[in-house]
Amino acid sequence: MRSLMFNVVTSALLLVQNAVAGPQAPAATGASKGVPRTWNGTNYECKCYVGDSCWPNLQKWNTLNATVGGNLRISTPPAAPCYNSYQSPWGNISTYDAAQCASITANFASEQFQIDLPTAGLWTYFTNDTCRPTTNPTDTCTPGYYPVVVIMAKKTSHIQAGIRFASQNNLRLIIRNTGHDFLGRSVGWGALVINTHSFQDVAFTNSWKGAGTYKGSAVTVGAGVQAINVLKMAHALDPPKVMVTGECATVGVAGGLVQGGGHGPLTTLKGFLADTALEFEVITADGVPRKANAKTNSDLFWALRGGGPASFAVIVSATYKTFDDVVSTGTLLNINTTHTTNATLFWQAVTTFHSYSNHFVDNGLYVYYELGTTGQNLHVQPFVGIGKTPAQLQAVLKPLFDDLDAMGIKYDTSTKSFKTFFDLYIDMFEGEAAGNSALTGGWTASRTDVAKNNAGIISAYQNVLNNGAFIVGHMWNAGAGVPAAEWNNSAVNPRFRDASDKVITIVPIGGNAPLADKAAAQQKLTYVVDGGLRAAAPNGAAYINEADPFQPNWQEAFWGTNYPRLLTLRQKWDPNGVFYAVSTPGTEKWEQIEYGTRLCKKV
Structure with a gap:
């Protein structure tokens, strides 16, 4: 710049x-x-x-x-x-x-x-x-x-x-x-x-001695630390360690990620990043530095763990649990027009793939996939089996591949094993590009929704693609690796504890498009693209960092039954609206008026 x-x-x-x-x-x-x-x-x-x-x-x-x-x-x-x-x-x-x-x-x-x-x-x-x-x-x-x-x-x-x-x-x-x-x-x-990107300090400990009952290994990271950097440092330890981070290697781990919840490849096994948080050093809206943990400012600690980015305080540093890194295996799957041009057969394969969402997460997997990014295309890279050998991962995936074989569809697949999850992360996850312009939405299908209405969910996916959008999917369950007694320790929407598949919907449009075109694209995202997903998966939820902030009833969609408490805490910690992020607790009267320019409060 x-x-x-x-x-x-x-x-x-x-x-x-x-x-x-x-x-x-x-x-x-x-x-x-x-x-x-x-x-x-x-x-x-x-x-x-x-x-x-x-x-x-x-x-x-x-x-x-x-x-x-x-x-x-x-x-x-x-x-x-x-x-x-x-x-x-x-x-x-x-x-x-x-x-x-x-x-x-x-x-x-x-x-x-x-x-x-x-x-x-x-x-x-x-x-x-x-x-x-x-x-x-x-x-x-x-x-x-x-x-x-x-x-x-x-x-x-x-x-x-x-x-x-x-x-x-x-x-x-x-x-x-x-x-x-x-x-x-x-x-x-x-x-x-x-x-805050210059705050790059990283410190590991083998025994956390702070507030709460946890006494295991941990890492404290500055506000500017990115996932790839802390994972590299953790990998260099003896024995190698790992922490919950986002799938994208460049995301920061001590700010908006944890304040939105923070899902990633370890979520099915360890929960959200917010579930692993032990302490924050923050500055609140009055400009005062504070510590937030299970004993000190415990209400703020709860809100910072998934209660909404840029809402309660500025995080200067965060401390998280770390875990022993273990052998891991990844599998790729591609089905596209090189395998079949039969749209009916392709969508039958997609339906079968998605029908195993619950099976995958129940067996501890994380699955990252893209659908429709280049026309008729299902790209799974990868199925992640943390702690699994190739034989163990292939045993989990065998019912899917048996069904694909039975329907006569061709596909490409390969499997690789690694000494640690970090090695898999570096090798198999694909890089992402900046500089693109689009509207982003999304929705999470619960295990209940997949069990009862998988065909309806796939029809909603077809509707997404038919309207010029595409899907990036993440299969995980944020309740599987966290004891039920601890689910309410963070502010994330309780509905994520029954999740199976969270998708991002992307509607390409230029940021400099005419205002009428922008309005039409937003209307399509909210009520057509994402509207179909909400109807097909009524027990689902929306993830604040990767969803449409202008969807109806966003308070319920993002935080469910936790919203009333979050609203009260926002009024306590930031009564004058010093901080702002769209569609976060307490912003109901705030709006960017005059064609998205001035930030104002209704009176």
Whole structure:
């Protein structure tokens, strides 16, 4: 990213802005009153943005910059160096740099490249796609829905200062680690970002001595640590260890992942990442550092374990259980048009595959698959048997392959064994790409739904593909490896304890598409694509990190019977709405009005 030093450029820009905005009010000691706006006949109080009279003056920004050790930056879209100028909120900034543009263009699809930028979102729909890489530098680069200022936090005190500054000046605040988010929570029009990615400390212990009854091995990770890095370090231990992480190697493990629950390849055996959390070091909305565990701030500890990202506190570090790594086996399966062009036979095979969801999770498997990404295509990579030899995994899969053989369909399959799950993780899970634009939804089918209505679920899958979307599936059960007495120790939706298959639905659409097209795509996702899934699996649930935030009754879908308690805790820990993520506890009156720009509260 073309990230401009605050003390080089910002002063002049803010002087120009403040001359336009007019006189500034004195610094507030608490949360400021919102900026009044009316939109579509409804009155709101909004966060403060560039051009509003409440926007902080130059003195305040300079004071903040000094407080955070000079780590305040102007935020620009990642591809700004491909353009002659960036039309910033304060005026045009010359940004063209041929070498930087070439690097950005070559790496735009790289997740790690995007993660290491100050304010990028890995998937671009919610940025408005107004400044993508281009070969024509005379094209227009505007802010879109990107943030405008970022604190590249290096110390806990920097996070504290950012939270207090946002609260006192009523700014929209975004907490970003990796930008690994489908729902646009890592970006936001005109916002201040606190980037926590520099918090990279990792510490292992063989015997946890903190709160609670657990005394086994554990790891404490900083807010910026990604799955692949901590797994590599754990693998290097003697004996090798492993922890619950997401399927994607680049996801951060101490922020939105655990606050959303955190599912991954070990979920059937060990539960969600939230189920393995032992303690958090956090900063709450009042800017105060706190510890949260089973004894200290236990209500906050409960809420942070699956109660919603960016809702209760900023996590500075998290401590999780670790487990001995063991021999593991993986199997691949592909059925596509090279095997059959008979659509009826293909869907018969898909129906058979999915009918074994309960069988797979009951036998401790995790299954990752894609459906319809390239037309008539079922791609399973992989079936994961942690702690299983090839013979043991093949015994679990034999009924499926016997049925496929009986129906006469061809397929490709292969099996590999590994000394540890980590070796399997590195070898068999495929990398993912950044820079794509789409709307994301999804739903979870329970074991009950699969047992009673597998054919109906597959009809709903066909409906997804027939409407131009595709599916990414994850078969796991978050209750199998966690004692029932512990299910309520975290805030995740109790319905996940009877889960069998969680799918992500993806509706491709450009972030810069016409507003009418965006509205139509959202309507299709909510009521046609995902609506069919909800109808076919009525005992299911939605996973907050990978679902449609605009679905009806999202409170029940995301948290079920836990929602009333979460709402109460949100009002306790963040009564003034310092933190915000779409469709999380306590955000019912909040809305991004004026075509997805200003964040405002209905009055």
